Amino acid sequence: MTLIFEQLLNGLLYGVMLFLMAAGLTLIFGIMGVINLAHGSLYMVGALAGAWVANATGNFWLGLPAAMAASLLVGLIIEMTVIQRLYDRPHLDQVLATFSLILILNELAVLLIGRQPIFLQLPEALTDPIELLPGLPYPPFRLLIILAGLLVALGLYVLINRTRIGMLVRAGSTHRDMVRALGVNIKGLYTAVFGLGALLAGLAGFMMAPIGAVQIGMGEQILLTTFVVVVIGGVGSVKGAFVAGIALGVIDTSLRAFLPGFLRQIMDGPDADALGLGIASMGIYLLMALVLLIRPKGLFPMKG
Amino acid sequence: MTIHKYALALALTLGTTLASHAQDPVEIGMITTLSGPAGYLGQDIRDGLQLAIDAEGGKLGGVDVELVVEDDARKPANARQIAERFVFDDDIKLVTGIIFSNIAGAVVPDVVDSDAIYISPNAAPSTFAGENCNANYFVTSWQNDSLHEASGIAAKELGYKNAFVLAPNYQAGKDAVTGFKRMFGGEIVGEIYTQLDQTDYSAEMAQIRAAKPDVVFQFHPGGLGIAFLRQYQQAGLLAEIPMVLSEPSSDAVILNALGDAAIGLKTTAHWSPDFDNAASKEMMAAWKKAYPDRPLTYYATQGYDTGLAIASALKQTGGIDDLDAFKDALRKADFQSVRGNFSFGQNQHPVQDWYLLDVVAGEDGKPTTKTVRKLVENYGDVYAKDCKL
Numbered sequence: 001m002t003l004i005f006e007q008l009l010n011g012l013l014y015g016v017m018l019f020l021m022a023a024g025l026t027l028i029f030g031i032m033g034v035i036n037l038a039h040g041s042l043y044m045v046g047a048l049a050g051a052w053v054a055n056a057t058g059n060f061w062l063g064l065p066a067a068m069a070a071s072l073l074v075g076l077i078i079e080m081t082v083i084q085r086l087y088d089r090p091h092l093d094q095v096l097a098t099f100s101l102i103l104i105l106n107e108l109a110v111l112l113i114g115r116q117p118i119f120l121q122l123p124e125a126l127t128d129p130i131e132l133l134p135g136l137p138y139p140p141f142r143l144l145i146i147l148a149g150l151l152v153a154l155g156l157y158v159l160i161n162r163t164r165i166g167m168l169v170r171a172g173s174t175h176r177d178m179v180r181a182l183g184v185n186i187k188g189l190y191t192a193v194f195g196l197g198a199l200l201a202g203l204a205g206f207m208m209a210p211i212g213a214v215q216i217g218m219g220e221q222i223l224l225t226t227f228v229v230v231v232i233g234g235v236g237s238v239k240g241a242f243v244a245g246i247a248l249g250v251i252d253t254s255l256r257a258f259l260p261g262f263l264r265q266i267m268d269g270p271d272a273d274a275l276g277l278g279i280a281s282m283g284i285y286l287l288m289a290l291v292l293l294i295r296p297k298g299l300f301p302m303k304g
Numbered sequence: 305m306t307i308h309k310y311a312l313a314l315a316l317t318l319g320t321t322l323a324s325h326a327q328d329p330v331e332i333g334m335i336t337t338l339s340g341p342a343g344y345l346g347q348d349i350r351d352g353l354q355l356a357i358d359a360e361g362g363k364l365g366g367v368d369v370e371l372v373v374e375d376d377a378r379k380p381a382n383a384r385q386i387a388e389r390f391v392f393d394d395d396i397k398l399v400t401g402i403i404f405s406n407i408a409g410a411v412v413p414d415v416v417d418s419d420a421i422y423i424s425p426n427a428a429p430s431t432f433a434g435e436n437c438n439a440n441y442f443v444t445s446w447q448n449d450s451l452h453e454a455s456g457i458a459a460k461e462l463g464y465k466n467a468f469v470l471a472p473n474y475q476a477g478k479d480a481v482t483g484f485k486r487m488f489g490g491e492i493v494g495e496i497y498t499q500l501d502q503t504d505y506s507a508e509m510a511q512i513r514a515a516k517p518d519v520v521f522q523f524h525p526g527g528l529g530i531a532f533l534r535q536y537q538q539a540g541l542l543a544e545i546p547m548v549l550s551e552p553s554s555d556a557v558i559l560n561a562l563g564d565a566a567i568g569l570k571t572t573a574h575w576s577p578d579f580d581n582a583a584s585k586e587m588m589a590a591w592k593k594a595y596p597d598r599p600l601t602y603y604a605t606q607g608y609d610t611g612l613a614i615a616s617a618l619k620q621t622g623g624i625d626d627l628d629a630f631k632d633a634l635r636k637a638d639f640q641s642v643r644g645n646f647s648f649g650q651n652q653h654p655v656q657d658w659y660l661l662d663v664v665a666g667e668d669g670k671p672t673t674k675t676v677r678k679l680v681e682n683y684g685d686v687y688a689k690d691c692k693l
Contacts, residue, residue: 003514010506106339115343116598117527119561122538129540139538142506211535212503213527213561217340221501257507260496277473277497 002136007257008250009132013142015249016149020204021222022229022241023156024197030236030302031173032190034086035094038078038101039201039226040219046071046202047209047218048109051120060123067206068199074105075198079191087190102220109216117215145207152200153242160238169193173236173302225252228284232291234298243299248284255280329368330624332614333390334401335383335411338375341527344557345403345603346375349425352604353400355590356611364611365619372396378403380410387411391418397624398423400610403525403603405429405448405476406500416440421627423634425610426603428653429475430482434687437651440627442634444610446574447653447685448476449483452523454572454658455550456487457679459519461660462548462570466491468517470508470532472524473497480523480550486686493517498524505532509539520545525552530561537565546570556599559663559671566671569663574654575605575643576661576673583612584642599670605642612639649684651691657681 025039050067054060078101086094121127122141129137160166168189171179180186205219212218229248233240260276267275279286291299334353336346350373357364357371372390376383383402390396391414399415400423402408408427415422416438428443445451459467469484469492471477477497485492494515496508512520520541524532529552536542542565554571577588577600587608591600617634624630637647641656649655658679666672 003510006510006513007507010504010510013506014504110339110343115338115347116557117341117344117530117561119530119563121563127538129538137540139535139540141538208503211531211538213341213530213534215341215527216343218503218527221341221503253507257511261511273495273497281473281499 002133005133006136006138007253009138009142009146010257011250011253012246013146013149013249014253015246016146016153017204017208017222017245018226018229018249019242019245020149020152020200020207021226022233022245023152023238024200025226026230026233026236026238026241027169027173027193028197029230031169031193032083032087034083035091035098036083036197037095037098037223038105039197040221040223041102041105042071042075042078042198042201042219043205043208043222044109044216044219045074045105046205047214048113048118048205050202050206051118051209051214052113054120055118060120063120063209064203064206067209068202071198071202071205072195075201076191076195078198079194083194084187084190106216113216115216117213120209120214122210141210148203148207152203156238165189165192225284228288232288232298234295234300234302236302237298237300240298240300248287251287252280252284255283329362329370330364330398330618331370331372331394331396333387333394333396333399334371334373335376335386335390335399335407336373336401337378337403337407338373339377342378342403342525344601345426345526346401348598348601348603349401349403349607349610351595352587352591352607352609353425353611354607355587355594355604356608356615358594359590360615365615365617367618367623369614369618373401376402376407378407380407383407383411384414387415391415391420397421397627398614400425402427404474405479406474408432409475412441419627421624421631421634423610423613425606427476430479430687431475433651433653433685434690435692437687437691437693439631439652439693441652442613442648443653444613445606445654446656447651447687448479449486449687450653450658450683450685451552452480452483452521452550453487453685454574454679454683455521455548456484456489457658458570458572458660459484459488459521459548460490461679462519464488464490464519464546464548466493466518468492468494468496468512468515468520468545470496470498470512470520470522470524472500472502472528474500476525477523484521484523484550488521490518498528500528502528503531505535506539509535509541512541512545513539517545520547521549522547523550523553526558529553529555529558533558533562533566537562548572551602554663554673555601555603556672557601559673560599562671564665564671566663567665571661571663571673572679573602573659573661573673574656575602576659576675578673578675579642579644581640581642581644583640587642609639609641609643609646612641613637615639645682647682650688650693651685652693653685653688655682655684658683 049070050063053066054063233244263272620633
């Protein structure tokens, strides 16, 4: 029982990470119509900058604002120099341009930091697991990530549904020309949305830094799954990104954790492992195919 | 216009033919992984090999050599393209450098079937070690299984009765698990294949905790290994369930990443910085001078040994115009490896010694490995007997 609970927590954590990445991507895709492959690079920038500052100053928590500031800065520079020119271009141009950004940012990072992964030690207070339930120790930093992710989700909900900026964002995603006709500075709005997405990617990168290895190319690993989340959730919908992110996180983790064991009860060990692993790694893509079959525009399609 | 084009082409062809008749350096083509999360593996092998070349002032075995390096970005398709360019367009006869077994699987057959020699400084999948061995294929590192058989022997000798094994789902991962199980002989209470691009191992951690094994054996090279071990530590398992590792999951960079938490781990290897032989000391001094800020990994030593092996053959032949003579010379393995004992077996894979190591605090406070004892001597691999060379 504790095992299932622990795996659900693990799934929730993965889901929260996916949401943080997907929220920015879906806004950029839905509102500006830009496919931004370089979103993963912003995640890497956040992790690298955060880890570097935290190590240089010896204070883990200083890494957090550094990561977000660095991602925001790089995001804004990218938006103003490259992305702005892509709004009216076909998707293929956007893919080419943002793919080249991945290569450029990766090589810049190699020049600045080198190919060696850099490491970020957790502060003392967070290193030892805490006993969540009897017999269930859990790393406190992971709980913190889950909490932070849920808070960001809440914040985004309020921002988009309860504020003037949010209203413009919603309007801009469905009635772009009307918003522009009403005299709203749509260019500024786009820059702000892109910056917000970059900020969230940086936050996600920093939070993953002490868990995994901070290194060149880490962004591409998470990018593909993030796109699946965006597509399942419905392009442009932050609510969709949240629901799909959490669902994919939990489903992916549960499949990896339980499917081989379950299959082993009905068939031979090695076959069960192979089949279980195969289905587990296909799981989220199968789910995407299924969702698209029933709801071609995703779970929460934008109206208009 | 057309005539001009032909004339130009002719002139170019003649030019290059004439130039190649002059005493050109022997080109060594290196296809390796320099970008992405495993970038440091390729970087270290490249720099290790370059170190051997620089030590001779741009020569190996007295012959001028030139290292041509290309990045495969851990993608088999990229590596194939590079290999085709090396072998067919640039007429390079010596190819080396591949880190990952799935890439080796895509590249090696093409190279060795085109009358070029491939010398592997790392990946050595079981598929090329037995029946499908090839006279043009040499390995200076180890055979994949052997690398992990050493850990199986160690786990057995340390008295563990059952084990939980984990490895990524690709050829080298399968070889690792096969190798460990072959020599361990105990009960396997869990066997999990992870994804090669996985970053979060929490699902696996929970399963390990639930299975309560005597010992965990895991093979995760490069960044994967860093993530795995740190999450193992963060889950509180490091203090609970001991781990026996093989070399790729405990290289110097990974140990640095873990810091103090790594101390006390058991690992098995064919080289350790505390080896007391002249070749190892020489290389360590040269590395420290060239790269004072980078820990010396065993990957770099394998690159270096590959350089020494090529040097030993070039010294006898003076060049690679006669490939058969070069192969015969290389097969003698007439060089002092940084690992001590080294020779080539029937399948041209290494026959060498394997050691049990403890991870201890080094003089600079960073974790390093200390030799405990020799596990096996002059150890080859189980596939060599199937090789008819």
